Every structure is written in C-alpha cells, then in structure tokens.
Amino acid sequence: MSNILYYSTLLRTGKISSSELTKIYLERIEKLNPKLNAYIKILPEYAIAQAKKCDEILSKEEKVSPLTGVPMALKDNLSVLGLNTTCCSKMLENFKSTFTATAVTKLFDKGAVMLGKTNLDEFAMGSYCNTGIYGPARNPYDLGKSPGGSSGGNASAVSAGIAPYTLGTDTGGSTRQPASYCGIVALKPTYGSVSRYGLLTLASSFDQIAPMTSTVTDCAIVYDAICGHDPEDMMTFKRNYEPTYPKLSGEIKGLRIGISDDFFATSSTETNDSVMKAVDFYVSKGAEIVKVKLPHIKYALPIYYILGCAEISSNFGRFDGIRYGYKTSLPYKDVDDMITKTRTEGLGMDIKRRIMLGIYFLSKQNYKEYFQKASMMRNELIGDFSNAFNTCDLILSPTSPTSAVSLDFTPETIVEKYYADACVAPANLCGLPALALPCGLDKNGMPLGMQLMGPNFSEGTLFNAGYAFERECSPELNPTTGVNYDI
Amino acid sequence: MITREEFDSIAEYALISFSEQESLDMMKDMSEVINFANKVKEAHTDLPTYKSRSISAEELREDIPGECTPVDLLLSNSGGGEDGFFVIKRRGKNE
Numbered sequence: 001m002s003n004i005l006y007y008s009t010l011l012r013t014g015k016i017s018s019s020e021l022t023k024i025y026l027e028r029i030e031k032l033n034p035k036l037n038a039y040i041k042i043l044p045e046y047a048i049a050q051a052k053k054c055d056e057i058l059s060k061e062e063k064v065s066p067l068t069g070v071p072m073a074l075k076d077n078l079s080v081l082g083l084n085t086t087c088c089s090k091m092l093e094n095f096k097s098t099f100t101a102t103a104v105t106k107l108f109d110k111g112a113v114m115l116g117k118t119n120l121d122e123f124a125m126g127s128y129c130n131t132g133i134y135g136p137a138r139n140p141y142d143l144g145k146s147p148g149g150s151s152g153g154n155a156s157a158v159s160a161g162i163a164p165y166t167l168g169t170d171t172g173g174s175t176r177q178p179a180s181y182c183g184i185v186a187l188k189p190t191y192g193s194v195s196r197y198g199l200l201t202l203a204s205s206f207d208q209i210a211p212m213t214s215t216v217t218d219c220a221i222v223y224d225a226i227c228g229h230d231p232e233d234m235m236t237f238k239r240n241y242e243p244t245y246p247k248l249s250g251e252i253k254g255l256r257i258g259i260s261d262d263f264f265a266t267s268s269t270e271t272n273d274s275v276m277k278a279v280d281f282y283v284s285k286g287a288e289i290v291k292v293k294l295p296h297i298k299y300a301l302p303i304y305y306i307l308g309c310a311e312i313s314s315n316f317g318r319f320d321g322i323r324y325g326y327k328t329s330l331p332y333k334d335v336d337d338m339i340t341k342t343r344t345e346g347l348g349m350d351i352k353r354r355i356m357l358g359i360y361f362l363s364k365q366n367y368k369e370y371f372q373k374a375s376m377m378r379n380e381l382i383g384d385f386s387n388a389f390n391t392c393d394l395i396l397s398p399t400s401p402t403s404a405v406s407l408d409f410t411p412e413t414i415v416e417k418y419y420a421d422a423c424v425a426p427a428n429l430c431g432l433p434a435l436a437l438p439c440g441l442d443k444n445g446m447p448l449g450m451q452l453m454g455p456n457f458s459e460g461t462l463f464n465a466g467y468a469f470e471r472e473c474s475p476e477l478n479p480t481t482g483v484n485y486d487i
Numbered sequence: 488m489i490t491r492e493e494f495d496s497i498a499e500y501a502l503i504s505f506s507e508q509e510s511l512d513m514m515k516d517m518s519e520v521i522n523f524a525n526k527v528k529e530a531h532t533d534l535p536t537y538k539s540r541s542i543s544a545e546e547l548r549e550d551i552p553g554e555c556t557p558v559d560l561l562l563s564n565s566g567g568g569e570d571g572f573f574v575i576k577r578r579g580k581n582e
Contacts, residue, residue, distance in 0.1 A: 098560045231551070302526040309520075313501070320502075322573050324564030331578050338575060340502045352503050353516055359497045360489070360517065361524070373527050380530075414516045415523045 002217035003164045003485045008066040011058055016487070018054040018069030022047050022113050025071045028483055029115065029162045035143060035481055038156035038163075040076055040088065040134040042116040047071065050113045057111060066221055068111030073163040075154055076117035077124050078104055078209065079198040087200050088132025089122045091319050091326045091346035101198020102233065103167060103209045103226040110225050115163060119153030122348045124169055124202050125312075126150050127177060127420050128405065131350050136407055139182060140479035141446050145404040148178030154212045155182035160482035165213040165222055171202045172304055173399075173424025175210040176436035180399035180449025183438040183477045185219045185466070186212045188424075190456045191431030192237045194223075195230030203311035206304075206428040214485065216437060216466040220245040223459060244460040250468040253286030257465075258392030262297045266422045267401040274440030274448040275398050281473050282396075282465070292388040292395060296381045297426060301418055303381065304425040306361050306374040313358025316351065319343060353414075382430045389455040394465060397423045399436040399449035427453050435462040440475050447477060488518045 010016045026044050033039050054069035074080065077087045079097035086092045100108070108114075119137040121129055129152020130136035137152040139145040140160035147156040151168030155178035158166055168175040170188040179186035187210055194209045201207055211222035224245050229238045259279065264272050283289060321327035321342035328341035347355075361370040388395065400420060411417045427434035432453050439450040452462045494514050498505060505513060562568035 095564055098556070098563060231553075296530065299527055299530055302524045305520060306524050306527065322565065322575060323561070335575055336502065338578075340504055343502050344504045347503070349509075349513075352501070352505075353513060353520075355501050355503065356494075356497050356513065357517055357520055359500050360493070360521065363497070369528060370524060373530070374524075377527055377530055414519050418523070 002215050002221070004066050004070055004213075004218045004221050006485065007070045007164060008068070011069045012064065018051040018058065018113060019048060021069065021487070022051040022071050022115070024487055025115055025162065032160055032162050032481060032483070035138065036140060036156045036160055036162070037135055037137045038118055038147075038153045038160065039073065039116045040086070040119045040132070040153065041084065043083070043114060047113050047115050050108075054111045054113060065110040065225065067107060067225055069113065070164055071113040071115045072107065073115050073118050073154065073157055073166045074104060075120050075124075075151055075166065075168045077120060077169055077200040078167060079200070080104060080114070083117075085200060086133075087123045088120050088134055089346070089348065089351075090133055092200075093133065093326065095324055099198060101209070102195035102230045104198060106226050106228075107167070118151070118157055118163075118166060121150035121152070121350070123200070123351055124150040124171060124174055125350050125354060127417060128407070128409065129153060129178070130407065131348055138407065139404050140481045141183065141404070142444075143481060144407055145446070146181065146407050146409065148181035148400070148404065150174040151212060152178050155179055155184055158182070158184045158212055158214055159479050161485055162483070164485065165211060165218050167222075167226070168210050168212045169199055170208050170210040170428065171206045172308060172428050173421050175212050176424045176434060176449070176451060177400050177420065179212060179436040180438070180447065181404035183447030183475070183479070184212060184214055185216050185435070185437045186210055187219050187223055187459065187462070188427055188434045189223060189227065189459060190433045192235050193227045193241065193433075193457065193459070195228070195233040195236050197230055197232035201315050203308045204315065205311060206308060208428075216435070216463055216470045217245065217248060219435070220248060220463045239457070242460065244463050247460055248464055248467045250464065250471055252282065252465055252468045255282070255287040255394070255465060256290050256392040257282055257287050258290050258292035258388055258395040260292050260294050260297065260388075260395060260397065262294060263397035263423050266419055267398040270403070270442045271398045271401060271448050275396065275450045278439045278450050278469055278473065279396060281469060285468060290392040292392055294381070294384040294388060296377060296384050299377050300381060300426045300429060301422060303374045303377050304421070304429055305357075305418060306370050307378065309354045309358035310361050310371050311358070313355045313362065316347075316355050319346065321346070378429055381426065385426075385430050385432060386455075393461055394452050394454040394458065397451050397453070399423060399451040403442045403444070403446035403448055423451060432456065433459050433462055435466050437466050437470060438475055438477060439469070439473070447475070489514055489521060
C-alpha cells in the first residue's frame with residue numbers, strides 16, 4: 001500500500017490535517033530516534049509552520065499533489081536555505097546553506113513537510129553509516145546492526161516508520177544498499193534526470209539525488225516530483241519526462257529480464273536464492289529470462305574507486321577554511337599552514353584516504369595508467385550495458401551481497417569493504433537507473449534486497465516491474481523497532 | 488606499494504598532515520587500494536571499441552549568464568569578511 005497515497009487521501013478528505021499528521025510523526029521520532037539515531041536534526045517548528053501552510057492549501061484547493069501535507073526527511077548533504085547542512089562532518093558542522101537544492105524546492109512547491117535531517121556517513125562516503133560525527137545510525141530490524149550507508153539514517157527512518165519518505169543521495173549505491181539492509185525501496189535515477197544543484201558534491205559524475213520510500217508506488221510519486229531539467233545543473237537533460245506513477249500497472253508479460261552470473265558470484269547463497277525466487281515469480285507472470293554478458297564488469301569496482309577518488313580529491317579542494325566551514329584555532333605561519341591544519345582537523349580519515357588516493361591516481365606519473373585507463377574502461381562498460389539492453393529490458397541482480405552487517409563489523413582489509421558495492425556501483429559508473437526493493441528475509445529475519453537496472457530513462461519500466469513483484473511477493477517486513485504507517 | 492616519498496609528496500599536495508602512526512596506517516591502506524586498482528591494467532584498451540552516443544546540444548542548457556550571488560551571502564559562512572573580501576587573520580606563535 002502506498003503510504004503517500006494513504007496519507008494524501010486522509011488529508012484531502014479532511015480526516016486528518018497536515019499539522020496533526022506532522023505532530024504524530026514528531027512524537028514517533030521523539031520516541032524512536034534515541035534508539036535509531038536516524039535523525040541528526042529534528043525541526044519541529046519548521047515542520048509545523050510548513051504543515052500549517054499545507055492545511056490552508058488543502059482547505060482551499062481541490063486539486064493538490066499527493067505529496068501535499070505529507071511529511072518527509074532529507075539526508076543532511078542536501079541544502080535547505082538558512083539551515084545547517086553538515087554532511088555529518090566537523091568541516092561543515094556550523095555551515096548554513098545559502099540556497100535550497102532544486103529537488104528539495106520541487107518537493108516544497110508540492111507541499112512536502114520537512115521533519116528533519118537524517119544521519120549519513122561523513123560526506124556520504126561509507127557503507128555502514130558509522131563515520132559521521134553524530135554517531136552511527138541503527139537498523140530497525142536489529143539495533144546491533146548497521147542500516148547501511150551512506151544514506152543509513154534515511155533507510156532507518158523509513159523502515160521504522162518515522163518518515164513516510166526521504167530524499168537520499170547515491171554515488172556508489174548509497175541509497176540502494178541501505179534500502180536492502182532495511183527492507184525499503186530506493187531508486188537511483190538516470191544520471192541527468194534529477195538536478196544535483198544543492199547536493200554537496202562527492203563525485204560529480206556519479207552523484208544523484210534519490211527517493212527512498214517504503215513502497216514502489218511512493219518511489220514513483222516522489223521521482224515524478226523531483227525529475228526534470230534544471231538550468232542550475234548543466235548535466236540535466238531537456239526532455240519530456242513522462243510521469244511514471246500513473247502508468248503503474250504491474251503488467252510484465254513479455255518483459256525481457258537479463259541475468260548476469262557476475263552479479264551473483266560475490267553474493268551469499270541466501271541472497272542468491274531470494275533473488276532467484278523473484279526470477280521465478282517474473283517467469284510465472286510471462287516475463288522472459290535472458291542471459292547477458294558484461295565482459296568488463298569485473299573491472300567495475302577498480303574503475304569506480306579510481307575515478308571516484310579522483311573526483312573526490314578535486315572536489316574537496318574547496319574545503320580550506322577560508323570561505324566557509326571549519327577553521328583551525330591553532331596558530332599558523334602562513335595560508336598553506338592554516339589550510340593544512342584546518343583540513344587535518346576537519347576531515348575524517350575515510351575522506352583523507354580518498355583525497356590522497358585521488359591525487360595519486362591523477363599525478364603526472366600515474367595519470368595515464370590509472371585515471372585515463374579507468375575512463376576508457378568506463379566507456380567500455382557503458383558499451384557492455386548498451387549491448388545487453390539490446391537483448392533485454394532490464395537486468396536483475398542482488399543489491400547487496402549479504403544482509404545487514406553488525407555495527408562493529410570491521411573488514412580485515414580496506415578493499416573487503418568495497419566488495420559490498422559490487423552490484424550497485426556499476427549503475428553509477430554508467431549513469432543508469434537502478435531500483436532496489438526487498439525480496440526476502442534471511443534466516444535471522446533480516447531483509448534481503450534485489451535490484452533492477454535499466455537503460456537510461458527507463459524508470460517507468462523499473463517501477464512497473466518492481467510494482468508487479470511488490471504487490472504479490474513482498475516479504476513480510478516487521479522491524480523490531482518501528483511503528484506502522486497506519487494512523 | 489606506495490613509497491614514503493610518494494606518500495609525503497601527496498600529503499603536501501593534499502594539504503593534509505598525518506602523525507607517524509597515521510602515515511603508516513594510511514600507506515598500508517593506500518597500497519591495498521592501489522593494488523586493487525591495478526586490475527584495470529589487465530584490460531586492453533588501446534582503442535576504445537564503444538563510442539558513446541553523442542549528446543545533442545539541444546539536450547543541455549543554454550549558456551546564459553545568471554545573476555551573481557550577493558557578496559554578503561557569500562561571506563555569511565566565513566565570519567563576515569572585510570570590505571567584501573574573505574579574511575585570513577594573522578595568527579602566529581607570538582600572537
């Protein structure tokens with residue numbers, strides 16, 4: 001059931017006001033957030049003021065967006081004018097945004113009510129939501145487990161019922177992996193379909209703002225609201241963005257679903273079995289399974305880390321303590337010394353590692369064999385997917401190799417952590433849309449997720465396939481720390 | 488394996504300093520990642536075989552200059568600035 005439509009119906013028929021609904025959510029957050037740490041900033045006055053405006057609109061207008069009056073939350077790397085946008089980093093702890101992100105403005109224009117800002121890994125770099133300065137977020141299914149990252153706060157909030165929907169950001173799987181860990185839905189849109197203006201950038205050619213919701217229908221509603229060309233983001237495409245929500249039918253007869261063995265090689269048996277049950281479902285409904293080959297997929301992770309680190313090191317040059325952000329309070333002898341001390345004190349070790357690696361890969365002696373090579377390989381991988389989509393409409397894979405890991409999980413090597421991104425990073429590399437949704441539970445009752453990837457601007461196909469599965473096969477999801485959406 | 492000399496040079500470019508233990512840990516991590524990244528060297532890409540679709544100029548925004556952000560807004564996160572400039576105050580050892 002769509003929570004957005006459920007609440008929208010209650011609001012439009014006057015059974016509840018937006019102010020009342022918002023207060024209910026604020027009470028839930030007060031009760032559950034101390035256990036989950038999903039929110040790092042709760043904004044009751046801001047939310048109630050917005051909700052009151054929505055109540056005025058709802059009392060006067062007959063035709064309103066389904067989003068009018070419905071509360072939501074934002075990842076704290078999305079700018080909202082006048083509010084702190086910290087990216088959970090000491091570097092931006094007191095930074096006040098001077099404008100609002102376009103995607104957020106679009107939601108506000110439709111009457112969305114913002115409850116607060118959610119927890120993330122520092123600067124959205126990480127897979128477990130445990131590197132930010134406000135402490136780790138927790139998984140509502142097991143408080144000793146990670147909600148995933150970097151949009152762990154978002155996933156935790158939606159899963160626990162303390163946010164009907166959220167906006168996260170996805171650079172290398174940062175909405176889909178937490179969606180898999182927490183049993184919710186997330187869409188990484190086609191690169192260029194949602195404006196990045198106002199997203200505090202990590203890696204410019206990978207970043208996308210992404211809806212995270214409890215159902216596929218909700219995801220389609222939110223995507224329809226935020227997509228579109230924006231003059232402020234030169235990489236957004238001018239095209240006719242057909243609404244996807246009205247076309248959800250669940251009809252998938254004849255749909256060609258591609259399967260690549262490479263995506264299953266790194267996943268657990270439980271995950272693979274769960275995803276294969278989804279394959280069986282699709283076949284039973286008349287879809288056709290097609291084996292696809294992606295010859296360069298084995299290079300996807302190294303390519304992602306070379307190019308990602310290179311872009312990060314370039315983008316993070318802006319954090320120098322001069323124009324904004326943290327500035328050292330230690331004595332310094334000159335500007336360079338001031339900047340060095342500021343960056344050393346203000347940035348976490350994960351960030352520093354990627355900056356250092358980026359500079360290594362971009363240095364004169366290494367540029368050709370790493371950055372240039374990875375850029376060419378990226379192009380080859382785009383070609384692999386393009387060829388695959390000549391024979392299939394979408395590709396099905398696991399989202400994450402396993403269910404949620406423990407909060408104190410420490411990989412033996414730094415690289416071991418990267419393999420968690422094996423299924424999700426390719427979509428960012430190639431700019432492709434990818435939808436993650438829950439497909440089962442492991443033996444401990446933790447959610448498992450599957451991913452549908454499609455060609456550029458195929459969000460409608462992905463949503464329809466996801467909707468078909470969800471309405472008949474959605475696993476029974478009961479987080480131990482959470483509330484129902486019913487009110 | 489990244490050498491100490493390479494590491495120190497990169498840290499200088501990055502404008503980040505590390506303690507001795509941090510340097511050793513970071514060098515170990517970086518070496519692991521570089522080793523992982525070396526996988527791309529296995530691939531043959533003398534000439535790319537796939538030509539990405541070209542993006543029509545119609546699909547991207549026109550190059551129209553917009554209004555500049557007001558100076559006071561730009562300075563608002565830096566402590567106000569001085570005469571429209573960002574300021575880095577002297578803060579030497581004797582101050």
